[in-house]
Amino acid sequence: MKYCVGVDVGGTTVKAGIFEETGKLIMKWSVPTRKENGSAELFEDIGKSIKLKLSEANISTDEVTGIGMGVPGPVLPDGYVEVCVNLGLKDRFPARELSAYMDGMPVKLSNDANIAALGEMWQGGGKGYESVCMVTLGTGVGGGIIHEGRIINGTHGIAGEIGHMHVTDGEEEACNCGGHGCLEQYASATGIVRVAKRKLASCNVRSKLRNMGAELSAKDVCDMAKEGDEIALETLEYSMGKLGLVLSYVSMCSDPEIFVIGGGVSKAGEFLTDIISRHLNAYLNMVKKKEKNVVLAKLGNDAGIYGAAKMVLE
């Protein structure tokens, strides 16, 4: 039996798992992300924890094909990370550092949204497909594109970054990326709240959302929409309409078999994916036969470690 290791480096926690090459997760754990001094010792920490867990599982390094790792920021084709704000990384080659600590074991690197997409393709909502686009609707909007079984990373490491596609002219608030009118500003959890608050402020229509006050959440919007609240429904039509539009752009670029929706907002379930799919299909005039093309993610927070491990098997 051969094994592979998946590591998902987040801003506060590093998640990791040991997998059989068949895709079975046999052990998972997490360690805090040590960010002092620009995360100077982060990859040594990760290496130590992997060595420890492999030993606990009685797996020798000879039995490990390699390690895959995702970081929350763009990775260039040679593995270079110019800057990764959440980790305080600058000018680093994370895979080389981890590989050196692991006595030369092969280490592959990509970004966190891309490994989540590969994970969902391997063992999640996209299982059985080879070309998948995954969208993570959380605080931001992450995206990863898998083409014929492999991550598209891109020349500047921005492939799949659909959250920063420009979808609205004239937006006055700035996105984290510096742009104005990015998808993320409308379709993330915070974006849905932004759209709802603007709608509430612009009219006098009765809505239960008005009772939520400043604490209004994306979950409230989804819950109220399911109950038929007009403003909540209009909010999701707008927010998920913009997402559907962006997915049509992805279709006219890499034309995947399936779109997988994950992240906290996706807990709203098929109610949400049905709205997204309806908008997507409205823009796909060139596709004759439209199958069910938007599904829910299945792996939750584990998607990243699955996909990281799967990278090793490419």
Added chain:
Amino acid sequence: MKYCVGVDVGGTTVKAGIFEETGKLIMKWSVPTRKENGSAELFEDIGKSIKLKLSEANISTDEVTGIGMGVPGPVLPDGYVEVCVNLGLKDRFPARELSAYMDGMPVKLSNDANIAALGEMWQGGGKGYESVCMVTLGTGVGGGIIHEGRIINGTHGIAGEIGHMHVTDGEEEACNCGGHGCLEQYASATGIVRVAKRKLASCNVRSKLRNMGAELSAKDVCDMAKEGDEIALETLEYSMGKLGLVLSYVSMCSDPEIFVIGGGVSKAGEFLTDIISRHLNAYLNMVKKKEKNVVLAKLGNDAGIYGAAKMVLE
């Protein structure tokens, strides 16, 4: 020496060429596209002409690695063409038909915009790069995306079809695809004229374009813009601005190294690519270092046969 053959099937003419595997074109020719009875004998015609030309060039079929062919319509992953309006094709497997006529010689199939993109990557404006997006600005707007040296065809054969990305809400005229507000409606040769005429009708600003009357062409708009005509400049800002926006979408999908602009409109030269590049870069907030990323195509009408031949070498 091994050879490969490239075939570019157009609505009126089939272009073909024999190439050395190094990329050197050694012979090219064309035959009329016989479309009678749903192009029943089209692929036999093509096969006949290839056999004839190979014999004229003293090349035996053993020396030919294979044939690549492009058709003007979507090709499904298994080579199936459900419908190809320009050729009257329906329910066909063109590569299988040609291969059968050529005694089983391997034949690869893609669509015309995709082979043009691959051709420009191989021996044209994208030479030296492996990940390229080519845009053809002609009567329509065609697009092809090459990722790591290979065409992305897509699940429904619509990968690279950036001409049908929706860029404007509220458009009243319909696009050929049935959509309203597709890039093609503003950035193609006819699209540029559409935008210019609307601008002229909406104001009284003096413009030499007013003298052109109904015969106004995209070339006129480009020529007058170079002379500083205000309406012509505004037209290109709008039309090429929409194209720049769409190229930013492609960057956030497959993130190619370079964009190559071809087709009749591209004869306006770097004046045009500079406008496109300026708009593209304005949307690429996530890319720190912006190189020259929009260049002109070099192969003209031969791009298709180059790329078709190159498919054989994948």
